[in-house]
Amino acid sequence: MGNKKLTSKELLKSILEISYENNQNLNLSLANKLASRAIKKAELINTKIVVSIVDNGGNLILLNRMDNSFLGSIDVSINKAYTALSFNIPTHLLKKLVEANGELYTLENSNKGKIIAFGGGYPIKINEKLLGGIGISGGSVKEDTEIVEYALEIINEIKMEGK
Numbered sequence: 001m002g003n004k005k006l007t008s009k010e011l012l013k014s015i016l017e018i019s020y021e022n023n024q025n026l027n028l029s030l031a032n033k034l035a036s037r038a039i040k041k042a043e044l045i046n047t048k049i050v051v052s053i054v055d056n057g058g059n060l061i062l063l064n065r066m067d068n069s070f071l072g073s074i075d076v077s078i079n080k081a082y083t084a085l086s087f088n089i090p091t092h093l094l095k096k097l098v099e100a101n102g103e104l105y106t107l108e109n110s111n112k113g114k115i116i117a118f119g120g121g122y123p124i125k126i127n128e129k130l131l132g133g134i135g136i137s138g139g140s141v142k143e144d145t146e147i148v149e150y151a152l153e154i155i156n157e158i159k160m161e162g163k
Helices: 008-021 028-044 071-087 091-098 141-161
Strands: 050-055 060-065 121-126 129-137
Touching: 028 050, 028 060, 028 129, 028 141, 050 071, 071 091, 071 121, 071 129, 091 129, 121 141, 129 141
Parallel strands: none
Antiparallel strands: 050 060, 050 129, 121 129
């Protein structure tokens, strides 16, 4: 009976499995891993961001603000995470739907103004189970989207390996 030291990938996979099997909301450990990846990518592309993660009830469980990021990015990142969770869709896919003549025109005026219809927010899912949402704000829409997609790659990698 040895104490096998887990790699960070094995540890994250274990966290994901426990969260999924116990039918729990997104946990703080996974949220921290996602935020760390997002910040790593932001540093690589020289962008200052705010990362927000909400659980499946829309409750904020993590907010990380990089030094010198925009103050306004705090609310925007929270609202991107909330929007992605609420509609189970990446926020950039809402853009065409909320434009004039779109099927959901004026949707962004609902939910006390919390709906964001531009890139940087994604639902967090494991095996199609919606666990929460993640929002990135501070860069351009393209940068925010690139960063959030990079952060979420770890979940996709783990899903392909096992569950």
